Amino acid sequence: MQYFEIAVKLLTGMIGILVFLRIAGKAQMAQLTPLDTVSAFVIGALVGGVLYNPDMTALHILFALAVWTAFNLFIRFCMRSKVLRRLIKGDSVYLVKNGAINFKAFKRNSLEMEQFRLLLRQKGVFSMFDIEDVRFETNGSITVAEVGKVNESYLLVNNGAIVDSSLFHCGKTRQWVLRHIKHYGYENPSQLFCMEWTPGKGFYLVAKNGDVKRGSEEIAAEEIAQEVLN
Known part of the structure; x- marks a missing residue:
């Protein structure tokens, strides 16, 4: 009986998370903003806590996910305010502009040069001489404009x-x-x-x-x- 209850909880949790992702939108899966990271931790804790607690049923998973989904949608509604959106989601910043490093942006984002070079290599860029602009996006990735290929929008x-x-x-x-x-x-x-x-x-x-x-x-x-x- 206990194994059956665990299976029901797992199935309920999977379906509930899939519904949450459908409601939150595909952008939730495409990039990780601070809000998305918090959602991932909370959902994992909700399902894991109910799964290993014999006093909690599958209905508790559904209720917890419903409350979190409603709260998540409320936060996203509040993000229509540009002030709150900037506080929650943040803004992209230039790490390099016109070939010059923005040292303040490096310090503000606790980014070291070796980490930055790793991100550049992942984009297929191996020298600072080859880049014109580099933007640090809100999900932690970078957008690189190479020398002679600048086409900003x-x-x-x-x-x-x-x-x-x-x-x-x-x-x-x-x-x-x-x-x-x-x-x-x-x-x-x-x-x-x-x-x-x-x-x-x-x-x-x-x-x-x-x-x-x-x-x-x-x-x-x-x-x-x-x-x-x-």
């Missing part, structure tokens, strides 16, 4: 909010972003799902209703759906 609006860190990196102002948003027919950033700017290429905007605008070309959401069906 900036996410100016994310889920209706202007991304101040991107403005800092590209040297633009909020007024500049708002002026271009109005140029494309929108009153404010809250109407946009995202807005990306690539120097030399222009803007890529996606409205919350699904419409896409690229430079002077406008694509309606209905046309995109029709293209997918075809």
Whole structure:
């Protein structure tokens, strides 16, 4: 009987975690942010604690996972605030800019040079002479722009909010972003799902209703759906 109960708990835990990942979204599996790391520890503790405690049943697993899922979704809702999103998720930073090391970023992220060189080698880069810019992403990975291959783009609006860190990196102002948003027919950033700017290429905007605008070309959401069906 005890073995049967353990099997039921394991099956319940597996199904519950799969449901949690489906609700949280595929991005939960694609990258590890601080929130995702905490979720992994908590879920492991929940399932493990119930599994080895004979007084806890499979219903306790479901209840615990339901509470944690609801709390996780609440945190993600709160992350719509750019201040909370920055506190919880963090921002990407330049470790190297125009070939020069950002020593403050190294110290702030407790990153040693040998660790940095390991990350570079994993990207197929073996010399500091070959890199122009290196960005440290929120999940601990790096994005490398090699010398002669720099093609930077900036996410100016994310889920209706202007991304101040991107403005800092590209040297633009909020007024500049708002002026271009109005140029494309929108009153404010809250109407946009995202807005990306690539120097030399222009803007890529996606409205919350699904419409896409690229430079002077406008694509309606209905046309995109029709293209997918075809």
